[in-house]
Amino acid sequence: MxxxxxxxxxxxxxxxxxxxxxxxxxxxxxxxxxxxxxxxxxxxxxxxxxxxxxxxxxxxxxxxxxxxxxxxxxxxxxxxxxxxxxxxxxxxxNIIDPSAVVSVNAKLGTGIFVAKNAVINAGATIGDNVIINSGAIVEHDSIIGDFAHVAVGTKVCGECSIGANTLVGAGATILQGVKVGSDAIIGAGAVVLKDVGTQCTAVGMPARILRGWN
The missing domain is CATH 3.40.50.20 (Rossmann fold)
Incomplete structure (x- = not known):
């Protein structure tokens, strides 16, 4: 070994x-x-x-x-x-905890950590050096960009896109088809119903843009 x-x-x-x-x-x-x-x-x-x-x-x-x-x-x-x-x-x-479920039809980059009880479903694409943390779910056909962190208990629904170097905070939910830009922050527990731009912070239920760098 x-x-x-x-x-x-x-x-x-x-x-x-x-x-x-x-x-x-x-x-x-x-x-x-x-x-x-x-x-x-x-x-x-x-x-x-x-x-x-x-x-x-x-x-x-x-x-x-x-x-x-x-x-x-x-x-x-x-x-x-x-x-x-x-x-x-x-x-x-890639280091994948034995309790995680990763579809054989997902596409994985390198240096990815998939923590306990996380799920990556069919057709998802996970970039390099991504963290899919404990209990997080990345649903079918979603794309997670390089160096992003999908935090504990997060739900990324189908056909979403999360940009590079973006944090999706603990317990957040990204609704079907929503796109989040790079270098963004989705606050813990947020429910994101519409797209979030690059270098923006979104918080709340439903999520609102708290701060943007644009």
Whole structure:
């Protein structure tokens, strides 16, 4: 089994490691983080230093990496780390918790995390480095853009489109066919009945635009 390095050692890392251990797909799991000390561990997986050790890990045969920095608002950090590691030569597996249901007719990018009890239905397209968090549902023919986060308990109905680097907050519902732009925020519990533009924040039931950058 291949070894893998988790880039970022916070709370999101714990969820990803738990799923990775449950999947039994990997050998050693290493962690890099600026706020943890070498020799610390998370669920028995060793912290080996900051991102400065990534070239050494790669040279020693750890060729797989995963971005385990969380995403609570659009910042670009996850994409920056993803491309940094990709340029070094790392590849990115998808980590899917065994309790998740992913249709064989869904199309998946790379470096995707699908958490416990999440569902990705037939015809859905999930971009690179996306988080489909615990209990989230992405229905048929929906498109989730690169680096987006579909948070805990969210429902993305059929034929929706969620832009790159967008956060769909916990418990939100995106109604059938609605399009949400890139770098947007959908607030927790929002019910989105109509399209939301790029760099906009939408909250409420039904959702209203709270702030836009346009």
């Amino acid at each position: 291949d070894n893998i390095v988790m880039i970022g050692g916070g709370g999101h890392c714990k969820s990803v490691i738990d799923a990775a251990l449950r999947s039994k797909r990997f050998g050693k799991i290493f962690i890099t983080d600026v706020n943890l000390k070498p020799g610390d561990d998370i669920f028995g997986c060793e912290v080996v230093g900051t991102d400065d050790v990534l070239p050494k890990l790669l040279a020693e045969g750890t060729t797989k990496a995963f971005i385990t920095v969380g995403f609570v608002k659009p910042s670009g950090l996850r994409s920056k780390l993803f491309y940094m590691a990709k340029d070094m030569g790392f590849s990115f597996p």
